[in-house]
Amino acid sequence: MPSPKPKTTQKVTKAVIPAAGLGTRFLPATKAMPKEMLTVVNKPIIQYAIEEAYEAGIREFIIITGRGKAVMENHFDHPYELADTLQKKGKLAELESVNKVLPSDARIYYTRQGQPLGLGHAIACAAAITGDDPFAVLLPDDIICRDKENPVAEMIKIYQQTGQSVVLAEEVPHDRTNQYGILSLAGKGIQNRRAQVSSFVEKPKIEEAPSNLAIIGRYVLTPAHMPQLAQTKPGKAGEIQLTDAMVEVCKREGFMGYVSQSKRFDCGDKVGFQMANLYFAMQDPYIASRLQPFLHQTAAQYDRRREVRLPETTKSAGKKAS
Ligand code: UTP
Numbered sequence: 638m639p640s641p642k643p644k645t646t647q648k649v650t651k652a653v654i655p656a657a658g659l660g661t662r663f664l665p666a667t668k669a670m671p672k673e674m675l676t677v678v679n680k681p682i683i684q685y686a687i688e689e690a691y692e693a694g695i696r697e698f699i700i701i702t703g704r705g706k707a708v709m710e711n712h713f714d715h716p717y718e719l720a721d722t723l724q725k726k727g728k729l730a731e732l733e734s735v736n737k738v739l740p741s742d743a744r745i746y747y748t749r750q751g752q753p754l755g756l757g758h759a760i761a762c763a764a765a766i767t768g769d770d771p772f773a774v775l776l777p778d779d780i781i782c783r784d785k786e787n788p789v790a791e792m793i794k795i796y797q798q799t800g801q802s803v804v805l806a807e808e809v810p811h812d813r814t815n816q817y818g819i820l821s822l823a824g825k826g827i828q829n830r831r832a833q834v835s836s837f838v839e840k841p842k843i844e845e846a847p848s849n850l851a852i853i854g855r856y857v858l859t860p861a862h863m864p865q866l867a868q869t870k871p872g873k874a875g876e877i878q879l880t881d882a883m884v885e886v887c888k889r890e891g892f893m894g895y896v897s898q899s900k901r902f903d904c905g906d907k908v909g910f911q912m913a914n915l916y917f918a919m920q921d922p923y924i925a926s927r928l929q930p931f932l933h934q935t936a937a938q939y940d941r942r943r944e945v946r947l948p949e950t951t952k953s954a955g956k957k958a959s
Contacts, residue, residue, distance in 0.1 A: 755876025
């Protein structure tokens with residue numbers, strides 16, 4: 638059977654990367670250092686997002702920055718003096734790692750969000766650069782492993798097949814649906830990991846969650862989102878919510894959900910950040926060979942400390958019961 642005709646031939650070559658948040662969960666580290674520049678092994682978090690988007694065909698990156706975030710611009714700049722020194726010293730592997738930070742056919746634009754008024758507001762700051770083009774949004778906090786697939790590349794295909802915006806979703810335990818933006822599904826539900834979305838509900842009460850599919854930090858959005866964001870009033874916590882604009886665009890244009898099967902680390906959270914560091918460190922055979930015995934040893938010490946504490950817990954529990 639011939640495959641259905643694509644609904645749009647418009648390519649998605651631009652991505653908005655919001656990086657103007659305050660990163661309060663990492664204070665005091667983020668007092669002077671942007672959260673997006675914290676390193677996972679040897680690369681800042683934001684570089685993982687740039688690499689993922691580039692691999693999916695994105696060539697123009699719009700990074701939303703804020704006060705104290707200029708170090709990100711330095712990171713993606715070509716460091717002439719460093720490159721020259723590494724070349725002269727014959728440190729070619731290091732030189733390659735520096736040159737790979739930004740491929741030569743990629744362009745980065747920086748635009749400031751004067752005040753952190755929410756994710757929707759941050760994305761709207763890129764409107765003059767995205768213009769009438771569709772665009773991807775990648776929240777750099779979420780590092781997504783690409784050993785199975787590149788979700789953004791898949792989402793761009795769905796956009797081209799349907800002409801509709803696409804959001805990446807992840808199944809979460811039902812009792813945690815109140816922590817996420819949740820998809821409400823239309824019609825046939827999930828088929829081949831795709832679903833037609835009827836709406837979105839931001840952090841619903843658990844008993845009111847329309848599904849257990851949570852929005853995670855990847856979107857491919859139609860141009861209609863920018864004018865919609867411009868009219869969106871502050872919602873929860875006085876912030877301009879991206880989800881509110883998506884609800885309106887969904888009513889007019891429809892919206893697709895794509896269910897992720899990729900491992901994801903929420904690096905905006907201290908636990909997720911540590912897990913990402915361990916996971917990526919263990920991918921490097923040299924680091925893994927040194928780290929693994931240390932991890933075993935540390936885990937064994939932790940278990941022993943718990944064993945020492947256990948009898949006390951048992952004693953006090955016994956007292957309570959009597
Ligand atoms: P978060 O919700 O994690 O907020 O933002 P945050 O301020 O960075 O961190 P905490 O909660 O205070 O610890 C998700 C992404 O959206 C960006 C952030 O930089 C992050 O990449 N963001 C958020 C903005 O660019 N502007 C905003 O107003 C809010």
